[in-house]
Amino acid sequence: MGTVARFEIGFTRYLSAEGAPAPDLPEFARDPAALLPLYRAMVLTRQFDLKAIAMQRTGQIGTFASALGQEAIGVGVASAMRAEDVLVPSYRDHAAQFVRGVTMTESLLYWGGDERGSAFSAAPHDFGNCVPIGTQVGHAAGVAYACKLRGEARVAVCILGDGGTSTGDFYEGMNMAGAWQVPLVIVVNNNQWAISMPRARQTAAPTLAQKAIAAGIPGEQVDGNDIVAVRHRVGEAIERARTGAGPALIEAVTYRLSDHTTADDASRYRDEAAVKEAWRHEPITRLRSYLASLDAWDAAREEALVRECQQAVGAAVDAYLKTPPPNVSAMFDCLYETLPAAMADQLDTAQRYAAGAPETHHG
Ligand SMILES: Cc1ncc(C[n+]2csc(CCOP(=O)(O)OP(=O)(O)O)c2C)c(N)n1
Numbered sequence: 404m405g406t407v408a409r410f411e412i413g414f415t416r417y418l419s420a421e422g423a424p425a426p427d428l429p430e431f432a433r434d435p436a437a438l439l440p441l442y443r444a445m446v447l448t449r450q451f452d453l454k455a456i457a458m459q460r461t462g463q464i465g466t467f468a469s470a471l472g473q474e475a476i477g478v479g480v481a482s483a484m485r486a487e488d489v490l491v492p493s494y495r496d497h498a499a500q501f502v503r504g505v506t507m508t509e510s511l512l513y514w515g516g517d518e519r520g521s522a523f524s525a526a527p528h529d530f531g532n533c534v535p536i537g538t539q540v541g542h543a544a545g546v547a548y549a550c551k552l553r554g555e556a557r558v559a560v561c562i563l564g565d566g567g568t569s570t571g572d573f574y575e576g577m578n579m580a581g582a583w584q585v586p587l588v589i590v591v592n593n594n595q596w597a598i599s600m601p602r603a604r605q606t607a608a609p610t611l612a613q614k615a616i617a618a619g620i621p622g623e624q625v626d627g628n629d630i631v632a633v634r635h636r637v638g639e640a641i642e643r644a645r646t647g648a649g650p651a652l653i654e655a656v657t658y659r660l661s662d663h664t665t666a667d668d669a670s671r672y673r674d675e676a677a678v679k680e681a682w683r684h685e686p687i688t689r690l691r692s693y694l695a696s697l698d699a700w701d702a703a704r705e706e707a708l709v710r711e712c713q714q715a716v717g718a719a720v721d722a723y724l725k726t727p728p729p730n731v732s733a734m735f736d737c738l739y740e741t742l743p744a745a746m747a748d749q750l751d752t753a754q755r756y757a758a759g760a761p762e763t764h765h766g
């Protein structure tokens with residue numbers, strides 16, 4: 404038998420788990436001034452996560468999906484985008500959203516069940532959080548197609564999970580993107596779990612990146628806990644897409660250090676030893692060690708940054724708690740031009756109950 408095609412899946416890591424740089428480090432990663440904003444964005448996300456979980460536990464938001472341990476993916480991806488690009492995220496992508504300018508108050512409103520949390524003031528063309536797994540890939544391919552059709556130098560960037568790559572929507576969206584050669588970058592956040600389903604039981608494929616090959620799209624892996632690798636490789640893919648070179652897929656390999664959401668208890672299905680081992684690779688300590696080796700970081704600066712981030716989170720929480728409740732009709736507003744009778748009934752019921760509802764919905 405001859406060979407008609409051959410494929411390889413590359414893997415990129417620039418910072419080791421101990422924060423030691425590889426000799427071929429990209430230029431920006433030699434400059435602390437370029438890295439410090441990325442470090443701050445990761446620390447801010449981690450502080451936000453801690454607070455959001457506490458708020459869910461005290462009944463002040465409905466549910467929450469933590470990004471603990473996965474901060475380098477969101478921050479790395481969003482920092483590689485231009486403002487006019489379009490982020491098409493899942494529900495675990497607040498790290499990326501904050502870099503895009505989505506406010507922490509908006510994120511809390513979203514998790515508090517308030518539609519206004521998805522009307523991003525600073526990133527109005529970005530999509531809201533996609534909860535149905537994998538469906539955002541088709542949306543993103545459509546956005547990218549529109550950019551191409553209009554001749555705009557914009558790129559759609561879609562983020563989904565490892566579990567998302569087991570869905571038909573993922574394959575369909577990716578196939579469209581390949582067939583149309585649109586400016587789309589698909590980032591797979593491989594955090595090893597789809598709720599309680601481990602990566603090994605989701606597919607027999609040795610990498611998720613290779614799924615792109617079937618769609619005629621280049622696929623590669625990066626160490627998703629290395630912000631330099633994520634930022635650099637995603638940035639290259641985005642700029643290739645912007646100049647008409649077509650779509651790409653990047654699998655960022657990481658680990659979900661948290662429960663799936665606040666509605667989950669991961670200790671029921673996973674081994675503590677694996678989680679403990681994964682903590683040795685997490686992204687924030689890694690970048691901090693590297694910054695310290697450049698004499699760009701120390702304990703005093705760490706303490707000041709954490710305090711500053713906690714204050715910013717606190718201010719966002721205050722603004723959230725002070726937001727007056729939305730109109731009761733809000734949850735029906737963007738569904739249909741004319742509500743079907745069954746929903747009109749529900750709206751009517753909601754409005755009658757709201758008349759006797761307490762003053763604030765968050766309290
Ligand atoms: C179409 C669809 N099927 C099932 C679910 C239920 N569900 C919610 S999260 C999840 C797992 C997703 O795992 P992954 O894609 O790896 O993302 P992660 O939560 O790990 O970031 C599932 C199956 C859903 N939201 N949508």
Ligand SMILES: [Mg+2]
Nearest residue numbers: 564565596597
């Ligand atoms: Mg996952």
